[in-house]
Amino acid sequence: DQQVKQNSPSLSVQEGRISILNCDYTNSMFDYFLWYKKYPAEGPTFLISISSIKDKNEDGRFTVFLNKSAKHLSLHIVPSQPGDSAVYFCAASAGTSYGKLTFGQGTILTVHP
Amino acid sequence: EAQVTQNPRYLITVTGKKLTVTCSQNMNHEYMSWYRQDPGLGLRQIYYSMNVEVTDKGDVPEGYKVSRKEKRNFPLILESPSPNQTSLYFCASSLRTGRITEAFFGQGTRLTVV
Helix, strand or coil: CCCECCCCCEEECCCCCCCEEEEEEEECCCEEEEEEEEECCCCCCEEEEEEECCCEEECCCCCEEEEECCEEEEEEEEECCCCCCCCEEEEEECCCCCCCCEEEEEEEEEEEC | CCEEEEECCEEEEECCEEEEEEEEECEEEEEEEEEEEEECCEEEEEEEEEECCEEEEEECCCCCCCCCCCCCCCCCEEEECHHHCEEEEEEECEEEEEEECCCCCCCEEEEEEE
């Protein structure tokens, strides 16, 4: 049972445009969400997070939006750059389960020059 | 430099031959975890540890063992590896600041069991 789902395996975007990566979850106990970026032959690196008490968090070109009623979050990258090409994973945790992270399947983002 | 170090990076082994993948972090983090990454399934947590001598199962613990005797080390043990454990494995660590925070990942261990 996949509790965190990224339904788009891949996304292709032109440099300078907006990239929108989506993530859905089913477990209503999740209250903290994170996005990770992964380049080939490297481990994932943390990108941005959001608590369920917020609906938006911004860090430079990256913004995460959370819609709790829809159990949906999205990552916006504006403007997209070729160096953003990577696999993006969303992850979620429940406040009662310290240390346990549940990841989505990942979305491969390709930003074309 | 803050880092999570896994060894080996690549390993090919035969079914049933016990193996250990080591993981060490130099950030004094309380939390450490092991994940496996498989195509179409993303990252799935195998085991995690909240501190020395405190471990708990993740989503896919079958066939794996862990131990946390020291804060910095969190080895993953496959007592009798099978081909379905062929995967890319990641170790991660994070601070315990009241709740989970961003995890730092190692570079991965690609394991092939034949």
